[in-house]
Amino acid sequence: MTLRDPLLPAAEGDAFAVLLRRYRAARRMSQLDLALGCDVSARHLSFLETARAKPSREMVLQLADGLMLPLASQNALLQAAGFAPVFPASPLESDALGPFRAVLQEMMDRHAPWPAILCDRHWELRAANPTAAALLAPLQAEAGETNLVRMLTETEAARSMIANLGEVIYEMRGRIALEALEAGADPVLRDLLAALDAASLAHPSPGGLQRRPLVPLIVNTPAGPLSFLSTIAHFGTSEDVTVRDLRLELLFPADEATRTALKAMAS
Structure with missing residues (x-):
């Protein structure tokens, strides 16, 4: 032996x-x-x-x-290790998460007419308010893509639609790198990071070592360029895996022209 x-x-x-x-x-x-x-x-x-x-x-x-x-x-x-999982992972559509869905819906409704996007831990799109859905439509049109990272890195529409694509990819790469580290060897996040690395070569971020303090998302639209700043909400008061993994991204107008254009689109 x-x-x-x-x-x-x-x-x-x-x-x-x-x-x-x-x-x-x-x-x-x-x-x-x-x-x-x-x-x-x-x-x-x-x-x-x-x-x-x-x-x-x-x-x-x-x-x-x-x-x-x-x-x-x-x-x-x-x-x-052969043990049952401790933390529940309720489907977002389940009755158990009904009260939480109501909170999410209220947050997204109250944010209108500014865009609001709900994603899971792998940046798969789970919900969007009407303004966000309209902005994302060209990125999804090519192949029905539902992953926000893939929309930025692998669609032709992103190249013409996102005016500062290099900056946005650079910022998102830093975010995904941190999330991949926190998740501990998550293969999906690792693949998304690889996609961002490849896209960074094709769309280098301008500015060298000089970075501006706020990186907007600048979207070319028929109404003209729209500029946004974003904040991302996480939900840490639940021990449900689904709830903990959600990210609610709220986009705000970065200038008065964007604010005026969005109000006009909503009227």
């Missing part, structure tokens, strides 16, 4: 050990860093990562907390 060297990485078939190492690497933490942060011995953590020891449910949650994983990733780590 051949014995496996205990210092070698766990076999790919050991889902928990593989995922734990992957999350720790994504966080750029050493075993000692994580062990100290979780108040466990480095030796025990090494045994968990090489599948020489099996974690308890409490240990999985302790490690997830030390890694500062989002709720979806905590559930994934629990399932890899």
